[in-house]
Amino acid sequence: MEMSIAKLATAQKAAEINTAVGVAVLKQAQDAAGAEALALLQSIPQTPSSSSSAGGLGDVVDIAV
DSSP: OOOOHHHHHHHHHHHHHHHHHHHHHHHHHHHHHHHHHHHHHHHSOOOOOTTTOTTOTTSOOOOOO
């Protein structure tokens, strides 16, 4: 079974195009996942730092025996 050079070149070009399309779709999926992850992280409420919560819950521990 012999293939002509034209058929081989066409098949190779089609494979290259399929690979390029696959990479583009993967990049779009990664960008979408990154945006969703960022939105999720930004939706987490911020907790005050321990330095700004003087006398707050958990700042004092009674260890007297």
